[in-house]
Amino acid sequence: MSFHQKPHTFVSQVALRVNNILKSLRFYEEVLGFQVLTKSSMKAVLTADGKTPLVTLEQLSSPEPKQERKTGLYHFALLLPSRAALGEIIRHLVKTGYPVQGASDHLVSEAIYLADPDGNGIEIYRDRSDANWEWNDDEVKMATLPLDAQAVLAEATNEKWEGLPAHTVMGHIHLHVADLEETRAFYEKLGFDVVSSFPNQALFMSTGRYHHHIGVNIWNGRGANAPSEKSPGMKYFTIEFPDEEKREVVVDRLKDIGAVISKEDQAIFTKDPSQNQIKLVVQ
Template sequence: MNFHKQPNTFVGQVDLKVEDIERSLTFYQEIIGFQVLEQTGRKAKLTADGKTTLLSIEQPENVTPKQQQKTGLYHFALLLPNRSDLVDVVQHLLQNGYRFGSSDHLVSEALYLSDPDGNGIEIYTDRPASIWSWKDGEVAMTVDPLDFDNLLQEAKGGSWRGLPAGTVMGHIHLHVSELPTTEEFYHKGLGFDVVCQFGNQALFMSTGGYHHHIGLNTWAGVGAPAPPESSVGLRQFSLEYPSVEARNKVLQQLKQLQAAIFEENGVVHTQDPSGNVIQLNVNTHAN
């Protein structure tokens, strides 16, 4: 499946603020299975394949704990290449006594946990796109119990080796303050299509017919404020556009919406209506 390659637009990297860099490094290496690609002081870039940064973590000066009922990260989601990889994660978490939740979403099977700062993490594997159920442009997704008996039949019996090299950032799910103008921003501005709605509380959006690259919800409360700059949580995430032309089109669309656009060290960013910062990249990786 090529939902995280050209010509699609997808989430490339998530950047988090944490309270204790050493504590977080231990967690992300020993529990999640990342490798450290680069570390400078209180900042580290984490990878699954030894080349590509999927997650960066940083301990800012005067960092403050994560606050509830704020916009920002609900979870970032790591997509594993094979169902057997998910079995490896289940067995690893059980062996380490680490608590996690789970769901069967029809399109995918997922595990849920939090890092030491309360940042949400999903680890999942997709079912084949050929069996996803679509009707009137919307894909059927649900929250059913995960069938662990069936899943564990895929067990290979090998030892834990961390995240497989084919792991990608599958999607990001955000708390936002409201949905109508947020939907307009992500659709008319950034170019994502609505593919599923949960009442008036959550939207799922994608490119290229994926079940979702972006999730948006108001579960922190309609009108929820953005967290303080010093707070633990999401610093930004990146979107990977297939070409310079595609990104330029998006920049024009954002200008028409009068959305914030700013450059930082030559890198283009925007900000959604709830204050979530998004880096707009051109995907230069070979596919």
């Protein structure tokens, strides 16, 4: 079952501010295996299938050092179509020598973690079948266990690295926020349900009983401030709604709570209580 298409609401893209777009492009093309969809001197749009945007890189004009202990991106997560694909990218990273920061079995998924040249966190994962996820009423069971990397590598079939599979999608986004309950109330207005929680640490939310489309945590400190817009990091992430009616319902709810709303072409922008910017689009 796909949790990243109609009738679900889901995260589909992320836009990043970077210090050096040429250095970032080398990483995203050569290490991660993205294709360039469009490119200018200040901006590049990246894709896995040659047509669907997943990551946008925007060059900062006067970059400041990356700020720590702020709200913003913890990681964005690329969902691969199979365990074999995860094995192939692990083997590729081993060959290139690019450092992996972690590897975990989350019960619902298997994942590896790394960072781009600006320190933006990236998860690359594959889902286990949702038929095997364990639910306790409305909460899905997740954990952080060691990844059986040898078993994953054994699934890899293609000897030659050919980049990200065409069916790679933006699986979820995980954010640093200032307050969990305030954040929970905001994303519930967007139509997301809490499906897993770690009290006083993190919440995981989704539509359609996915294990999570959005994760949030207060690991950078309760009450953390937003980073400077001149600092490398996330500019915005995109949420896709199945139709205009559902988006309009959400926009009305956001207006009711006093959220800032702006429009740009066919997109609508807002910010969560921690100043993480969100682009609301219709599929």
